[in-house]
Amino acid sequence: xxxxxxxxxxxxxxxxxxxxxxxxxxxxxxxxxxxxxxxxxxxxxxxxxxxxxxxxxxxxxxxxxxxxxxxxxxxxx
Amino acid sequence: xxxxxxxxxxxxxxxxxxxxxxxxxxxxxxxxxxxxxxxxxxxxxxxxxxxxxxxxxxxxxxxxxxxxxxxxxxxxxxxxxxxxxxxxxxxxxxxxxxxxxxxxxxxxxxxxxxxxxxxxxxxxxxxxxxxxxxxxxxxxxxxxxxxxxxxxxxxxxxxxxxxxxxxxxxxxxxxxxxxxxxxxxxxxxxxxxxxxxxxxxxxxxx
Numbered sequence: 444x445x446x447x448x449x450x451x452x453x454x455x456x457x458x459x460x461x462x463x464x465x466x467x468x469x470x471x472x473x474x475x476x477x478x479x480x481x482x483x484x485x486x487x488x489x490x491x492x493x494x495x496x497x498x499x500x501x502x503x504x505x506x507x508x509x510x511x512x513x514x515x516x517x518x519x520x
Numbered sequence: 521x522x523x524x525x526x527x528x529x530x531x532x533x534x535x536x537x538x539x540x541x542x543x544x545x546x547x548x549x550x551x552x553x554x555x556x557x558x559x560x561x562x563x564x565x566x567x568x569x570x571x572x573x574x575x576x577x578x579x580x581x582x583x584x585x586x587x588x589x590x591x592x593x594x595x596x597x598x599x600x601x602x603x604x605x606x607x608x609x610x611x612x613x614x615x616x617x618x619x620x621x622x623x624x625x626x627x628x629x630x631x632x633x634x635x636x637x638x639x640x641x642x643x644x645x646x647x648x649x650x651x652x653x654x655x656x657x658x659x660x661x662x663x664x665x666x667x668x669x670x671x672x673x674x675x676x677x678x679x680x681x682x683x684x685x686x687x688x689x690x691x692x693x694x695x696x697x698x699x700x701x702x703x704x705x706x707x708x709x710x711x712x713x714x715x716x717x718x719x720x721x722x723x724x725x726x
Contacts, residue, residue: 460667460669466663467675467679468647468656469607469647470607473606473609475610476606
């Protein structure tokens with residue numbers, strides 16, 4: 444066993460994390476850090492009342508807001 | 521639809537709107553960390569017609585910046601979207617998780633809960649400003665050595681809180697280190713290693 448450990452380059456050894464530097468310097472890129480040209484932003488709007496019945500969805504006001512490209516729900520998705 | 525009055529009737533939106541309104545709100549949200557000193561009171565310089573943006577001069581990692589911000593914008597948003605300093609993370613965006621922690625005038629604070637317009641003349645230190653060139657801050661080295669980051673999303677905040685603690689108290693006890701990091705949640709549950717990293721720096725301090 445001890446002999447086998449000597450032959451391994453990683454197993455049984457203390458290896459610093461491969462991306463440790465990026466993570467402690469803030470350079471690691473997460474999905475939310477990526478900006479692409481023409482990116483749109485989405486927001487999920489949930490019911491404000493628990494266990495409610497949806498009797499109607501009126502998105503006309505939301506669609507008129509400047510910059511809004513689409514309001515997506517079960518009837519138009 | 522009887523949904524107008526629910527809970528305490530205070531949505532986050534109306535809460536933020538009220539805060540933006542005046543200095544009284546300022547004192548409430550910052551839990552006293554931002555002093556509303558009248559001598560320091562900042563007269564906003566509205567730039568651009570009708571754009572409702574305010575110019576703010578702030579110092580980030582030793583560099584002076586002049587940014588034009590909407591009054592609703594948080595410091596976290598300005599750091600990430602305008603200055604490109606995405607090392608500061610937005611986790612919950614509501615002052616619970618600590619991923620957005622930066623050091624403002626020597627104190628660790630949630631940058632998601634500080635409006636950018638309040639930052640006039642403030643000195644801000646973010647994760648990007650800790651290393652001196654290629655030379656990492658001892659706390660950053662300790663975080664690598666002790667495997668502080670797992671997924672790493674909370675790491676920037678953990679390090680900034682740890683750094684703020686070490687700036688005030690170079691040799692914290694374990695209890696003090698835990699308390700110093702207590703405002704920073706780690707979903708990987710790597711608390712013991714993060715505390716170990718802070719204590720390792722403390723142990724080297726003379």
